[in-house]
Amino acid sequence: MPLWKIYHPEDAFDESDKRALSERITALYNRLPRFYVGVIFQPVADHSFYVGGEPRRDFVRIWIDHIARTLPDADMRTRWIALCDEALAPFIKERGFSWEYHIDETSHELWSIEGFRPPLAGTADEARWIQENRPSPVLPR
Amino acid sequence: MPLWKIYHPEDAFDESDKRALSERITALYNRLPRFYVGVIFQPVADHSFYVGGEPRRDFVRIWIDHIARTLPDADMRTRWIALCDEALAPFIKERGFSWEYHIDETSHELWSIEGFRPPLAGTADEARWIQENRPSPVLPR
Amino acid sequence: MPLWKIYHPEDAFDESDKRALSERITALYNRLPRFYVGVIFQPVADHSFYVGGEPRRDFVRIWIDHIARTLPDADMRTRWIALCDEALAPFIKERGFSWEYHIDETSHELWSIEGFRPPLAGTADEARWIQENRPSPVLPR
Numbered sequence: 001m002p003l004w005k006i007y008h009p010e011d012a013f014d015e016s017d018k019r020a021l022s023e024r025i026t027a028l029y030n031r032l033p034r035f036y037v038g039v040i041f042q043p044v045a046d047h048s049f050y051v052g053g054e055p056r057r058d059f060v061r062i063w064i065d066h067i068a069r070t071l072p073d074a075d076m077r078t079r080w081i082a083l084c085d086e087a088l089a090p091f092i093k094e095r096g097f098s099w100e101y102h103i104d105e106t107s108h109e110l111w112s113i114e115g116f117r118p119p120l121a122g123t124a125d126e127a128r129w130i131q132e133n134r135p136s137p138v139l140p141r
Numbered sequence: 142m143p144l145w146k147i148y149h150p151e152d153a154f155d156e157s158d159k160r161a162l163s164e165r166i167t168a169l170y171n172r173l174p175r176f177y178v179g180v181i182f183q184p185v186a187d188h189s190f191y192v193g194g195e196p197r198r199d200f201v202r203i204w205i206d207h208i209a210r211t212l213p214d215a216d217m218r219t220r221w222i223a224l225c226d227e228a229l230a231p232f233i234k235e236r237g238f239s240w241e242y243h244i245d246e247t248s249h250e251l252w253s254i255e256g257f258r259p260p261l262a263g264t265a266d267e268a269r270w271i272q273e274n275r276p277s278p279v280l281p282r
Numbered sequence: 283m284p285l286w287k288i289y290h291p292e293d294a295f296d297e298s299d300k301r302a303l304s305e306r307i308t309a310l311y312n313r314l315p316r317f318y319v320g321v322i323f324q325p326v327a328d329h330s331f332y333v334g335g336e337p338r339r340d341f342v343r344i345w346i347d348h349i350a351r352t353l354p355d356a357d358m359r360t361r362w363i364a365l366c367d368e369a370l371a372p373f374i375k376e377r378g379f380s381w382e383y384h385i386d387e388t389s390h391e392l393w394s395i396e397g398f399r400p401p402l403a404g405t406a407d408e409a410r411w412i413q414e415n416r417p418s419p420v421l422p423r
Contacts, residue, residue: 022191034193050304052316103392163332175334
């Protein structure tokens with residue numbers, strides 16, 4: 001459900017960094033099936049990322065889509081942003097990278113995993129997906 | 142209008158696969174001008190795609206933006222997802238890949254092709270774009 | 283705030299082109315802090331971009347997210363699209379590329395730069411961010 005695309009300088013992260021960072025991101029969504037959380041690392045070559053018209057080699061730009069849940073109010077959005085910053089800090093802020101991210105929220109009804117339309121929040125089907133950590137047939141809506 | 146970005150393992154598809162899959166995707170939108178349908182194949186290197194914190198080499202993740210049309214109700218959204226699964230199956234499910242996709246719907250008014258703002262659905266201008274399969278001047282809105 | 287992702291043929295732009303084009307894009311947003319404007323150039327290999335099922339080598343496809351501002355009405359959206367076309371023309375239309383772009387508008391509240399949530403439009407905090415061209419602590423909302 002959440003899809004994180006991480007645009008980073010080519011040598012910013014090694015394999016163990018990427019795995020550890022994706023685990024931290026997955027942990028943010030501990031009420032969802034773990035397999036909902038997708039993270040794509042995408043290296044950006046030199047002279048291919050610009051901020052304010054200036055080339056940057058030290059910038060990590062993250063674009064996130066949320067699909068399974070929407071954050072219901074301003075307080076929850078504030079709290080969520082703080083949690084994201086905390087999850088990212090060891091691999092980004094504490095390594096001296098600059099960073100920016102933003103989140104879009106898209107329709108639960110326009111989403112499919114392995115040919116299944118994911119169950120609604122709080123249903124028995126979702127509980128089973130969480131427990132089994134894999135998709136399986138769901139009751140029709 | 143629809144833009145499909147297909148994140149896939151590096152060796153998942155050859156040229157003829159990519160062409161055939163893009164043709165199947167284009168056929169989904171048979172009420173639109175063919176040239177509205179854009180498909181970008183983007184290889185993801187090993188150790189750069191994670192699901193639930195685990196690296197995956199067998200996963201195709203697709204992100205779709207719809208611009209020219211919105212799906213008007215839950216039944217149409219259900220039907221559309223089934224059609225997408227069917228279009229993708231020969232190159233993804235039947236080859237043993239796991240897959241997930243989601244669709245966002247964005248504003249018709251914030252869209253431009255070759256300097257033209259695409260015509261509204263059902264107009265004579267759109268009929269001409271379909272017939273000619275290329276953009277051309279449209280009446281002001 | 284605005285993030286522009288430019289999918290282009292591999293040899294379309296050299297370093298000075300990319301810098302100049304990103305400067306033109308940044309200038310579109312002259313009421314915002316310059317550092318809000320991110321541009322990522324992403325080369326697309328041959329046989330990896332299809333329009334209407336046909337492979338294209340001469341196409342520039344741009345995907346834009348607006349975060350800091352929304353365009354309030356149809357007139358402003360029309361005007362904005364014209365400004366974008368003008369900004370892009372010297373590097374795209376005038377070089378014989380085909381092109382298409384679309385813009386999504388996402389939530390100001392789901393956005394973070396360097397650990398700060400960007401200030402609201404028209405605030406003293408935003409004026410300081412513009413003047414200093416860097417993020418700094420803002421008043422709580």
